[in-house]
Amino acid sequence: MPASVNPNTPDDAQARILDAAGPIFADKGFEGATVREICQSAGVNIAAVNYYFRDKERLYIEAVKSACRFQNEQFPFPEWPANTPAVVKLREFIRTMAERMLNDDQAEWCRELFLREMGHPTIACVELVNDHMQPTRDIVMAILAELLPDVPVLKRMLIGLSIVAQCVFYKVAKPAVAQLVGEEANRQLTAELVADHVTQFTFAALGLDVPSAEPSDVPKTQERKSSKPAKQ
Numbered sequence: 001m002p003a004s005v006n007p008n009t010p011d012d013a014q015a016r017i018l019d020a021a022g023p024i025f026a027d028k029g030f031e032g033a034t035v036r037e038i039c040q041s042a043g044v045n046i047a048a049v050n051y052y053f054r055d056k057e058r059l060y061i062e063a064v065k066s067a068c069r070f071q072n073e074q075f076p077f078p079e080w081p082a083n084t085p086a087v088v089k090l091r092e093f094i095r096t097m098a099e100r101m102l103n104d105d106q107a108e109w110c111r112e113l114f115l116r117e118m119g120h121p122t123i124a125c126v127e128l129v130n131d132h133m134q135p136t137r138d139i140v141m142a143i144l145a146e147l148l149p150d151v152p153v154l155k156r157m158l159i160g161l162s163i164v165a166q167c168v169f170y171k172v173a174k175p176a177v178a179q180l181v182g183e184e185a186n187r188q189l190t191a192e193l194v195a196d197h198v199t200q201f202t203f204a205a206l207g208l209d210v211p212s213a214e215p216s217d218v219p220k221t222q223e224r225k226s227s228k229p230a231k232q
Contacts, residue, residue, distance in 0.1 A: 014052040016042040021063045026113035030060045030122060057123065064117050064124040067110040068132045071100040077139055086146035087211045090163075091199050093140055097167040098195035115172055140164065147206070159206070166198045 020042035024033045035056050039046045053059040077096050080089050117125055140160040148156055170177060170189065178186040203210045 013042070013044050013048055017044060017048060017052060017059065018062055018066055021059050022066060022113060023107070023109040025060055025063050026067075026109040026116060029116060029120070030056075033060075035059075060122070061124040061127055064113060064122075064128055065131060067113045067117075068128065070110065071103060071106055072132060074103065074105065075099040077136075085211065086143050087203075087208060089143045090140075090147065090202070091211055093143060094163060094167065094199050094202065095191075095195040097136075097164060098170075098198065099191040101167045101171040102189070102191040102194060111171060111174065118172070136164065147208070163198070163202055166201070167194070170194055 017038065021033070021038045024038050024041065027033075033056075035046055035049050038059070039049060042048075049056065049059055053062060075096055078089075078092050080092075117128065137160060140163060141156060144151075144156045144160055148159070151159075177189070181189070199210055
């Protein structure tokens with residue numbers, strides 16, 4: 001997975017450092033990983049980390065952010081026309097979230113590093129929230145403001161978090177879900193199936209009718225970017 005923080009870099013050293021750092025940080029954490037080990041894996045001199053990232057902390061922050069960057073770029077939220085009904089936008093928001101959480105293209109270290117940071121947050125958590133989570137929050141809050149204008153903002157925030165949490169669960173609890181539902185059922189837990197379930201569950205809770213999914217207004221998974229991350 002090309003993960004360079006500067007796509008205009010003349011060579012690929014910066015990207016190779018970041019791609020090497022991700023799996024090592026995921027496995028050993030910030031304290032356990034060493035710059036020497038990362039540089040050996042990337043095939044670069046130790047000085048390259050200081051040149052491209054300033055220090056180990058900055059490298060760790062960029063590695064954590066890169067764990068979310070791939071799925072966000074592969075499955076962007078639709079750009080809705082101004083007259084798109086809020087119920088349609090909410091349905092497509094949920095579908096996109098499900099695709100992000102259940103896609104198989106992302107390297108396993110991305111999930112592991114994300115879980116490590118959520119369980120033991122560092123300074124990287126601040127930038128992860130600002131750069132990746134807050135934009136998602138703003139989108140769902142805007143949709144809910146259209147759907148539920150008379151509901152207090154805090155209540156809408158809780159509803160938005162509940163919607164996102166339903167999708168995120170299938171990412172953070174992936175091994176447990178597979179064990180709980182069984183191998184055959186787990187194979188059926190596609191992004192489309194989960195999106196349909198979360199949509200129906202959410203709309204029922206809000207007392208809304210689920211809008212019909214027309215082929216022209218539903219983002220197609222096969223139309224997304226198909227590049228896969230490098231296997232680590």
